[in-house]
Amino acid sequence: MKRLFLRLLIVLFAAAALVAGAGWWYAHRPLALAADAVDFTVPRGVAMRQAASLIERAGVDVDARLLSLLARIGGRAHRIKAGSYEVHAGITPWQLILKLSDGDVTQGELLLVEGWTFRQVRQALESHPDLEADIAGLSDTEILSRIGAREKHPEGLFFPDTYLFDKRSGALAVLKRAHGAMQARLERAWAARDPASPLASPYEALILASIIEKETGRPEDRGLVASVFSNRLRIGMRLQTDPAVIYGLGPEFDGRLRRVHLETDHPWNTYIRAGLPPTPIAMPGEAALRAAVQPDKSDFLYFVSRGDGSSEFSRSLAEHNRAVNKFIRNGGGG
Known part of the structure; x- marks a missing residue:
C-alpha cells in the first residue's frame, strides 16, 4: 500500500512538474503578431478575460483563456489597468500581463502653441489621430460646461504646453488639464503682481497677457511691451493694438489690416474703445x-516693429512718428 501511495505521489509530482513546465514554456514563448506593432485599448472596468479577448482580436496570437489563467495564477488578473497599449514582436504572454498590470500604456502627444486662438486649439484636438473627438458638435459654451469652467468665453483659458495622454483619451480630458494649468499659473502670477498694476482682476491680467503674447516679437522686449500697455491703461489712453482688432474681425480676415478695419467698431477694436477688450485674444x-x-518700469507709450522682430520704443507721439517713418510703417504695433 505504501509503495502504491509512493508511486501515486511520484505520478502527481511528475504531472505537476509537467504542467508547471508547460506553463513556464507558454508564459515565456514569444507571441506571433499580425504586424510588427499591434495597438489595442483596454476600456475601464474590463475583466482580464475580456481584455485577453480584445487583445486576441487586435492581432496578437494569444489564447484568451490561457492568458487569463496565467494572469490569475500569477496574481495579476485583478490588477490590469485601462488604457491604450502597443506591443511589439517578441513579446511573451507574461510580459504582456506585466504590461497590463503595470499600466505601461502608450501615450499620445499634443502641442498647444503660445499665441494660438481657441479655434486653432479645437482644430488641433479634433484632428488629432490619438484623441477621441468628444468635442465635435459641441458649442464653446457646452465645452466650458463639460470641463467645469466658470468662464463664459473660452479664449485664452488654456495653457500652451505639450500634453501627454493615453491614446484614445477624450479631447475634453486634455482641455480640462490645460484649463487647470492656466488657472494655476494665472493665480501664481496674480499673487506676485506689482502693487502699482492698473489691472483689476486675474482675468484682466489674462487679457493683457494675451495681447503681450501677440505683440512681442522678441522675448527681451516683452517687459517693455507690457510697460507700454500698462502705462496707457494707467492714464486712460487707448491701447490701439492691431492683434486685438484682427481678432475681432474673425476668420474672414484676409491677412491685410486696412484703415477701414481700424474704423469699424466691434468689442475688440482698441482703436475706438478704451480699456482692455472683453476677452483674451489668444493663449x-x-x-x-x-x-x-510685472511689467518693466518705463515711461514709454508707443512702440513699432523694426522689421527684424525687435521693437523701437518711444515716449512721445513725435518720437513714434519718426520711428514709424524710419521703419517704413510696417505695422509693428503700438
Whole structure:
C-alpha cells in the first residue's frame, strides 16, 4: 500500500512538474503578431478575460483563456489597468500581463502653441489621430460646461504646453488639464503682481497677457511691451493694438489690416474703445502672464516693429512718428 501511495505521489509530482513546465514554456514563448506593432485599448472596468479577448482580436496570437489563467495564477488578473497599449514582436504572454498590470500604456502627444486662438486649439484636438473627438458638435459654451469652467468665453483659458495622454483619451480630458494649468499659473502670477498694476482682476491680467503674447516679437522686449500697455491703461489712453482688432474681425480676415478695419467698431477694436477688450485674444504663455502683472518700469507709450522682430520704443507721439517713418510703417504695433 505504501509503495502504491509512493508511486501515486511520484505520478502527481511528475504531472505537476509537467504542467508547471508547460506553463513556464507558454508564459515565456514569444507571441506571433499580425504586424510588427499591434495597438489595442483596454476600456475601464474590463475583466482580464475580456481584455485577453480584445487583445486576441487586435492581432496578437494569444489564447484568451490561457492568458487569463496565467494572469490569475500569477496574481495579476485583478490588477490590469485601462488604457491604450502597443506591443511589439517578441513579446511573451507574461510580459504582456506585466504590461497590463503595470499600466505601461502608450501615450499620445499634443502641442498647444503660445499665441494660438481657441479655434486653432479645437482644430488641433479634433484632428488629432490619438484623441477621441468628444468635442465635435459641441458649442464653446457646452465645452466650458463639460470641463467645469466658470468662464463664459473660452479664449485664452488654456495653457500652451505639450500634453501627454493615453491614446484614445477624450479631447475634453486634455482641455480640462490645460484649463487647470492656466488657472494655476494665472493665480501664481496674480499673487506676485506689482502693487502699482492698473489691472483689476486675474482675468484682466489674462487679457493683457494675451495681447503681450501677440505683440512681442522678441522675448527681451516683452517687459517693455507690457510697460507700454500698462502705462496707457494707467492714464486712460487707448491701447490701439492691431492683434486685438484682427481678432475681432474673425476668420474672414484676409491677412491685410486696412484703415477701414481700424474704423469699424466691434468689442475688440482698441482703436475706438478704451480699456482692455472683453476677452483674451489668444493663449498667453507663462512669460507673457508674468510680464502683464510685472511689467518693466518705463515711461514709454508707443512702440513699432523694426522689421527684424525687435521693437523701437518711444515716449512721445513725435518720437513714434519718426520711428514709424524710419521703419517704413510696417505695422509693428503700438
